[in-house]
Amino acid sequence: MNILIGVGIAIAGLGGFVLFLWLLFEWQYKTRQGNLLEFDSGVWQFLTYEPEHYRLELLLTATNHTxxxxxxLVEVNPILSLLSSDNLDEIHSKVQLRSRHPNTGSRNDNYWESYIVNPNQSTGVEIQIDLSGKNLEELKTAWVRVCYTIYGPAGREEKIKHCIIPLQFPDANQRERWRPTPDADVLPIRTHILSAGDNPVEVMQRYVISHAQAGDIVTIAETPIAIMQGNFYHPSDIKPQWLAKRLCYYFKSTSSLATACGLQSLINESGAWRVAFAFVVGSLAKAIFRVPGVFYMLAGEQARLIDDVTGTLPPYDQFIVLGPKNPQAVVDEIKAGTGLEAAIVDVNDLRRVKVLASTSGVSENLLNQALLMNPAGNAAEQTPIVLIRPNTPT
Incomplete structure (x- = not known):
């Protein structure tokens, strides 16, 4: 009997040891980085900008972060979509792909030759877009989907990097119409369709300075700031997990959290435990105490700011756009670069004005009054900036 007990203890001990080794092995696997190669937002420039001929160059850097x-990096395939206010029948496009590997030559036949990217090293991708035709002035944006395949310890993975390039630029010096409000005049300012290649200070210098004077306040919507920061994701890049797939059904259909991808984007920012806790407490507060909005107070700032698919003008209507990162730093940079007081705001047609960040000389009461009627609009006005001129010095 003692022998049997000893054998049983030995088997149990061996089983526990094997289980420990298995858990350790799994933990090591889960913490490995895998195929962590990513593209940056890229930089672009016009090589030719003539009435019937555009030629653009887009340069991207792929970095191995393992x-x-x-x-x-075994395949790269750029796909071009053009957005226009007119038909595209008379517009011809050509896309050329070249590699920009360190210390090697590049091919000119649009073939991407497999390339090994060493740890913490990078390689480059050059994409040239040639557009010709009679209606080029009607083109608004070029949407380049850079489809690429990576191969490594985690197997073969197909991914897409989305690059939005503006093609139509409003005249910054065009005379605009000011609109009166009780305490200030407001001027909605039209811009090109902003992208991750834009900088908020440069946008203000380009479109606002010619209309501004000392004492003015410049405001910009939160979504364009997030877009310029690259803080937007295509739903195909978001993998909804267990929590998002189940909780999304409890939000109103008009909410940006009513889809698994929309809610997962919040979970990615705030964490699953925080979102779950906010949901439980928020549900109890609403059901028992009739207090709405507790979830949004507990789930993090992004909970109110996320715009799901269709929430923004094309081509961003295909993306989930989050709120801006570090908005206070952005408004401080705008003031330093323009001399104007600045604010980032979230305004809608329901007469709700939320100030995400503002410089020290801004009166929130003045902003609420001046922006109450949403002069920037919520449709396709393409006027994300509103210049405010107080009737009396602030």
Missing amino acids: RNLDVF
């Missing part, structure tokens, strides 16, 4: 593993 600590000690090679990742292969």
